[in-house]
């Protein structure tokens with residue numbers, strides 16, 4: 437059966453993202469704060485944000501010679517300028533591709549190469565990584581100087597400004613007239629990276645219409661003029677990009693940005709700016725619910741707390757709600773491939789991701805037969821709606837496996853998540869069919885870690901799965917490793933492999949779930965890794 441959203445339909449405008457976010461339905465003034473840098477207190481008003489974004493757009497077009505459809509890659513932790521960089525790209529019709537600021541050079545090189553990024557805007561903190569990544573791709577020094585620009589103003593760039601230009605170089609005197617997007621349904625506006633149901637990270641082609649639609653279908657969550665958002669989640673990931681970059685600008689709400697999560701700093705910013713809206717991931721929910729430091733701050737301004745990107749158990753959700761009784765605690769769900777939000781627990785039911793948002797439709801199918809299961813039974817969740825991506829970049833096969841058309845011509849996204857729907861139409865995520873591991877909400881594709889491990893001289897064969905860590909409320913990757921003869925000669929091969937991995941993959945991809953030395957890893961007769969067997973074994977181990 438097809439589940440329909442219980443919410444009334446909403447209008448879906450066919451315009452550019454720029455026109456949507458600056459439509460200003462609340463009549464917010466230009467002098468109102470738009471972005472506040474948490475650590476320094478520096479601010480950009482709405483007027484400044486819009487004007488700077490238009491000037492930067494003009495510089496991207498003229499000084500950097502980017503044309504409509506070219507890809508701009510931004511590598512930066514959350515900063516005062518992140519909103520401006522995203523919005524400048526939308527003003528100029530440039531495709532925005534945000535990279536994770538903790539990527540290693542080879543991880544970043546993959547995204548730069550795969551996306552064919554023309555220009556990189558890099559925060560000075562990550563410049564070393566960007567230089568190493570582009571060197572791997574064969575960029576000469578002069579090319580690096582031309583194509584890598586620091587994502588800060590000149591007075592903040594430090595010694596890096598001796599070699600690289602800064603945003604001041606790109607900020608033109610003139611404001612660009614925002615481009616008109618004539619076919620928003622088929623115009624790619626963002627290229628996020630997601631492994632989807634299998635394999636390595638792939639470019640997700642998110643159209644302008646996908647983004648304007650998702651902003652429209654979030655309508656059931658009411659925002660008010662005096663709401664203040666806290667941006668502790670990374671703004672490059674689709675969760676932050678949609679809900680902490682575009683959404684607050686649309687509703688005229690200031691956003692306080694934090695470059696990294698730290699519980700005391702978060703609480704102090706909530707208190708100082710009377711924060712009302714907090715989006716988080718389960719490990720942050722855990723600290724907010726249990727860390728004694730929280731009691732030292734006035735958190736009474738918090739009105740809505742939304743958790744997503746990974747499962748949050750009903751007990752912890754309730755614990756958080758009890759500790760912060762003025763706030764409504766709820767869960768939401770989404771994927772990079774759905775731009776991202778599809779469900780939101782508007783009326784919270786502990787452990788549920790809520791009903792479908794307006795215009796969304798869902799199915800729960802038996803993954804073997806693709807036939808719908810009965811209401812209440814578990815199966816793979818399929819979703820259809822205006823926010824479903826156009827497909828993966830240059831990967832027609834992966835796209836065809838993930839987006840399937842039914843006889844009525846509706847395109848369904850196979851989420852790779854196992855879910856059930858109760859009698860009230862509320863959805864519950866119960867398991868994951870796909871091999872993806874989520875560490876504190878970040879994607880960790882096991883196939884990627886296996887490929888890196890197989891380059892290690894101590895490893896003959898391996899398989900990687902996620903194992904649940906209750907203390908941290910997250911999964912961590914664990915490797916099952918068959919040692920090579922070189923590995924067998926090591927006194928502590930696990931420690932050697934762990935330190936070998938240190939520089940190869942980002943910190944959140946490290947094998948914190950441990951390494952198990954085994955004689956073989958389970959494979960099908962055709963040689964396909966059977967990670968599910970290892971997952972079941974690990975689950976049984978935890979439950980024992």
Ligand code: 4UW
Nearest residue numbers: 630675742743744745746747768769770771772776777865
């Ligand atoms: N419960 C259990 C959940 C949940 C979940 C996601 O990295 P991606 O591609 O994307 C995200 C997006 C998170 C998000 C989107 C929209 C939104 O409003 C919101 O608010 C809280 C959060 O993480 O990973 C997608 C995968 O992450 C898992 C699930 O496996 C999904 O396929 N996931 N949300 N509430 N699991």
